[in-house]
Amino acid sequence: MKTIFIIGIVLLAFVSISTAFFYTMRPSVEPPFCTADAKVCPDGSSVGREGPDCEFKECPEVEVSEEDCLSDSYNCGDFDSQVEAQEIFDKCGGVENDIHGLDNDGDGVVCETLP
Ligand SMILES: [Ca+2]
Ligand SMILES: [Ca+2]
DSSP states (O other): OHHHHHHHHHHHHHHHHHHHHHHHHOOOOOOOOOOOOOEEOTTSOEEOEETTTTEEOOOOOOOOOGGGGTSOOOOGGGOSSHHHHHHHHHHTTGGGGOTTOOOTTOSSOOOTTOO
């Protein structure tokens, strides 16, 4: 009777260990899972992650034409984000050419009130 009890214990231990071993050694077959966070681009749009390395997708380039820098055609209210306004400002020549009057205090940072 005692022998059967011991065999039972050993058998139970064996089953537990092999089950644990099976789950531990099981190869991971799940595809890479990218977090669902997004990067906000200078133009106000956002891009998600993709690919095996979960890199952010490329931001669309902010288009600034020469004409945009010739006359005062923007105000801070025209932009959704500070970064976007800063992009236009920098591409037009920065502090040296604040044609749009975006940086009133001349410290090189435009539209400080925008998000
Ligand atoms: Ca302006
Ligand atoms: Ca400023």
